[in-house]
Amino acid sequence: MPDSLTTTAAPFTPQLKRGAASPDAPLIVSPVGADTDLRAALEDLKMGRYLSARDLLARTGPNWALRTIRSQLLAAGAGEPGVFKTWRDEEPNSSDAAMMWGRVLTRAALAAYRGGQSQQVVARAAGLARQALYQARVLWPACPVPWVDLLKLTQLPFAPHHFDPHAHERGMPWDASRDPAMHHRGPWPLLAEINQRHPGNREGHHRMREWFHNRSREPGAAMNYSCWLVAMGTPLNPQLQILPLYGLMDIYRKRHKDGQNGALTFWQTAQVRHYACKAYDDWFANIAPVEYPWQPLSDLSHLAHALVACGENDRAAFVFRAMGPYVTPQPWQDINASLDRSADWRDEFLRIRASVLR
Incomplete structure (x- = not known):
């Protein structure tokens, strides 16, 4: 991998807007569906305001399933990602701000790669995303979301273990599954970190499937x-x-x-x-x-x-x-x-x- 890459609240029960399908x-x-709170936060983000997103994630708390999908949709539908940098700069100790900044930087790195940018540009973007996600995991170690995006970054054309902050501490080979029934090599340690924090995390397992689809030979x-x-x-x-x-x-x-x-x-x-x-x-x-x-x-x-x-x-x-x-x-x-x-x-x-x- 290029050197540039070195560079407890109670679970929230949201309100819904119901709808029923008829012919x-x-x-x-x-993709937001009935989550009207999320829809309102997205509208504010598109106007350059992050306060609704901040309050939404604070209310979501350690409801990991909801936190994962809400943060994913916030990053995907926000429009201008600079709003998250503003939030991170104004609240540098906020785990939510750091997590969302890592989310949008991860998306930017994947977009650069898929858009045919040079290896140097992609490596720089991946390094910035990795740095932000490392910070987010330190600010809230129990949260699975930074690990989900570290797993997502392995879809880039670099050695997957470079996105694992504990790679040097693990046994070898790094990419072997502990289940003898699964012979495919892959970024299993990152998935294990996700499952340790939120067993069966939906997006984490989808990211693993995507890795096999895009990177496995x-x-x-x-x-x-x-x-x-x-x-x-x-x-x-x-x-x-x-x-x-x-x-x-x-x-x-x-x-x-x-x-x-x-x-x-x-x-x-x-x-x-x-x-x-x-x-x-x-x-x-x-x-x-x-x-x-x-x-x-x-x-x-x-x-x-x-x-x-x-x-x-x-x-x-x-x-x-x-x-x-x-x-x-x-x-x-x-x-x-x-x-x-x-x-x-x-x-x-x-x-x-x-x-x-x-």
Whole structure:
């Protein structure tokens, strides 16, 4: 790795705005879903004000699942990231400010890499992100979020162990799993740090899947990881039952982005039905309806799509109702584009939802 890289509150119970899906319900495209507090904080961030985000994270406290997804969406939807630097500069001892600054710097480093910037530029951006995340983990050692973004940084073209502050203390080989059933090498120590703080952290396991998809040289590693995780019996978090559906979507994009070679039948296999029904039965079916608005909308969207595509419309109807009027573009947008459908993906989604709910 280039040298430039050297460079207790009670859990918060938020308020929700409810919505219910009906065949003719309007459509709201937003990953925020029913979290109106988060939506208000995002609007303030877009106007260069961080106080609402600061208060939101303070109220969220050590609710790690909510803290992880809220901070992820705040970083992704804030607009100008300089607002977080202002917050960090004005409150240098704030763990929330340091964590959010690390979040946006991580996004900037990945964007530089994906945008084709030079190795020197990417290394500099990665070093700044790593430095901010190291500071954030010191300010609140129990928080898993800085470790989640350190794991995310391993998608960059550098040795993954350079993003582990304890790499020199660990046994070798650094990237070997302790489970003999999992032979794929990867940034396992970073995932272990996340699980130590928040067992089954959703974003952490998604970042691990993304590492296997983007960096592993072993074919099928990402799907193997997802299937291994859900085959262990009861995962650390039942929500992780959804991971194979994301893995299947990655495979679909690679094989059928042009709509050819059996694109229409890809989702009608026994494998898709197995993982879609398993995610429904082992995760979604056990969620109390009052908790529906707090499930990640992306997970509900992927589950609804897979159930419809493999013919499980009765199950899909419950998922559509749980989504209310909200939806995320994926996977619907990419599926629609791959099949070269003339209708906008939103119109196609409304058509599918209406046909299932009637």
